[in-house]
Amino acid sequence: MVRLIELLGAYIIKFTEELGRVLLLLGNTTRLILLPPFEAKSVLKQMIEVGIKSLPVVLITAVFTGMVLALQSYTGFKRFGAESMVASVVALSMTRELGPVLTGLIVAGRAGAAMAAELGTMRVTEQIDALETLAANPVKYLIVPRFIAGLIMLPALAVITDIVGILGGYSVTVGLFGTSSTTYWKRTWDYLKMDDIYYGILKACFFGGCIALISCYRGFYSEGGAEGVGKATTSAVVLSSMTILISDYFLSAWLFK
Amino acid sequence: MIEVSGLSKSFGKKQVLRGANLRVERGESMVVIGGSGSGKSVLIKHIIGLLKPDEGRVSVEGKDITGLDEKGLYEVRRKFGMLFQGAALFDSLNVWENVSFVLLRDKHMSRSDARRVATEKLKMVGLAGVEDLMPSELSGGMKKRVGLARAIAYEPEILLYDEPTTGLDPIMADAINDLIIEMKRELSVTSITITHDMHSAYKIADRISMLYLGEIIETGTPEQIKNTGNPIVRQFISGSAVGPIKVID
Ligand SMILES: Nc1ncnc2c1ncn2[C@@H]1O[C@H](COP(=O)(O)OP(=O)(O)OP(=O)(O)O)[C@@H](O)[C@H]1O
Ligand SMILES: [Mg+2]
Numbered sequence: 001m002v003r004l005i006e007l008l009g010a011y012i013i014k015f016t017e018e019l020g021r022v023l024l025l026l027g028n029t030t031r032l033i034l035l036p037p038f039e040a041k042s043v044l045k046q047m048i049e050v051g052i053k054s055l056p057v058v059l060i061t062a063v064f065t066g067m068v069l070a071l072q073s074y075t076g077f078k079r080f081g082a083e084s085m086v087a088s089v090v091a092l093s094m095t096r097e098l099g100p101v102l103t104g105l106i107v108a109g110r111a112g113a114a115m116a117a118e119l120g121t122m123r124v125t126e127q128i129d130a131l132e133t134l135a136a137n138p139v140k141y142l143i144v145p146r147f148i149a150g151l152i153m154l155p156a157l158a159v160i161t162d163i164v165g166i167l168g169g170y171s172v173t174v175g176l177f178g179t180s181s182t183t184y185w186k187r188t189w190d191y192l193k194m195d196d197i198y199y200g201i202l203k204a205c206f207f208g209g210c211i212a213l214i215s216c217y218r219g220f221y222s223e224g225g226a227e228g229v230g231k232a233t234t235s236a237v238v239l240s241s242m243t244i245l246i247s248d249y250f251l252s253a254w255l256f257k
Numbered sequence: 258m259i260e261v262s263g264l265s266k267s268f269g270k271k272q273v274l275r276g277a278n279l280r281v282e283r284g285e286s287m288v289v290i291g292g293s294g295s296g297k298s299v300l301i302k303h304i305i306g307l308l309k310p311d312e313g314r315v316s317v318e319g320k321d322i323t324g325l326d327e328k329g330l331y332e333v334r335r336k337f338g339m340l341f342q343g344a345a346l347f348d349s350l351n352v353w354e355n356v357s358f359v360l361l362r363d364k365h366m367s368r369s370d371a372r373r374v375a376t377e378k379l380k381m382v383g384l385a386g387v388e389d390l391m392p393s394e395l396s397g398g399m400k401k402r403v404g405l406a407r408a409i410a411y412e413p414e415i416l417l418y419d420e421p422t423t424g425l426d427p428i429m430a431d432a433i434n435d436l437i438i439e440m441k442r443e444l445s446v447t448s449i450t451i452t453h454d455m456h457s458a459y460k461i462a463d464r465i466s467m468l469y470l471g472e473i474i475e476t477g478t479p480e481q482i483k484n485t486g487n488p489i490v491r492q493f494i495s496g497s498a499v500g501p502i503k504v505i506d
Contacts (some may be wrong), residue, residue, distance in 0.1 A: 023379065126341050127348070129345065132349070133307070133338075134358055135335050137327070
């Protein structure tokens with residue numbers, strides 16, 4: 001029992017310590033965003049890494065999610081004669097929840113892992129030390145561009161997911177179940193408010209920042225050679241995904257009151 | 258001009274440096290020798306402020322750098338060039354961009370000018386036609402020399418070389434020795450070189466210091482070191498497995 005409490009205590013201390021370091025890194029990163037030199041080229045490169053290269057997976061996920069959502073809600077709603085509501089269900093779920101969360105999870109798995117692996121390798125091969133000796137602040141040079149890319153590209157991807165998901169729902173509802181096209185679009189817009197879209201985008205922005213920050217943190221402070229880089233990468237993905245899922249609940253409770 | 262006093266550093270339970278003292282004068286070429294794992298790399302990482310000491314201080318031109326904030330530290334580092342033991346080239350940049358990193362970033366040199374400087378520095382380390390290769394396409398010895406070209410590219414006042422000739426063939430190693438001597442003579446740089454290669458040490462050193470069990474146990478000119486009375490140093494420079502230094506402790 002005592003042992004258990006000790007372990008729990010150690011765990012809590014470690015957690016608080018790490019949280020503190022992540023927040024310090026956040027402070028440092030946001031401060032450096034505003035200071036020259038601006039790494040326009042690196043930012044662009046990272047935006048391509050995070051955004052464009054995640055696009056195929058995001059598109060496929062979005063279209064099938066929209067389709068299955070329509071399929072399930074159609075067959076379910078049919079039981080009490082509410083088939084006409086399918087479009088609304090798809091539109092609301094995509095914009096408020098699935099758009100931001102699914103893209104967040106995909107980007108965490110793809111770009112987050114890449115960030116942690118890249119920075120981790122740079123750490124263990126002393127490239128980060130080399131940046132320091134060349135008087136280039138590694139947080140500015142490496143983390144700021146990735147953070148900016150996360151903040152911008154996640155919302156962009158989420159909007160694409162929203163649209164493609166709704167189109168996926170359309171293809172099933174109209175193509176398979178024969179609902180008229182006009183009804184689908186009417187139902188889509190009937191209950192959808194601009195706030196649903198805005199808040200969804202806001203969530204995506206938050207997730208993008210979290211993924212970049214957590215993954216960079218893990219990579220930046222990794223140690224112990226190739227094995228350490230592997231561990232950093234895994235924990236970056238796990239931690240980012242958990243953060244997305246947990247913070248999603250609280251953000252939703254707060255935003256969609 | 259560089260003064261290390263009472264430097265101690267531990268990693269976890271392992272104490273690497275135990276009150277090391279080292280003084281390097283302006284324009285001097287200091288060579289640090291010592292067994293593998295004795296803490297030579299750790300020592301020079303303290304001099305450029307990459308590691309913070311547990312105890313002791315490092316001063317550069319009379320200024321204590323151990324307590325400096327980020328901004329102050331970057332200012333001091335502009336005086337330094339460092340060649341890492343593993344070269345530490347940026348693998349997202351090609352060879353010439355690695356060499357001209359500082360010129361492109363801080364000195365706002367145009368890309369064509371920066372490339373010209375890179376080509377010239379690469380020639381100094383015996384490399385030609387490699388400008389557009391990526392670091393992953395280079396051999397170990399080539400990486401080392403690109404790392405060297407990067408360290409000297411922006412003409413720093415102080416150079417730290419971590420094993421500059423390890424992994425090079427004997428002729429290339431001697432060319433690098435000549436380059437180090439030339440840097441000192443022509444540009445009057447102050448340098449600290451870590452090496453296991455005694456031939457190279459005698460050639461480039463004004464003075465040699467030996468690091469043993471976390472302390473500098475002897476410092477002297479190459480002549481003094483060759484004729485030392487210290488049995489530990491004598492065993493090290495003659496490269497003998499028998500003597501006071503145990504191979505396995
Ligand atoms: N970042 C670190 N974390 C933990 N231990 C370290 C770290 N850096 C160095 N050490 C330890 O410090 C000791 C000295 O390392 P250092 O790299 O300075 O040796 P060295 O004298 O340069 O050896 P070599 O000639 O083989 O390069 C080693 O035992 C190493 O394990
Ligand atoms: Mg070393």
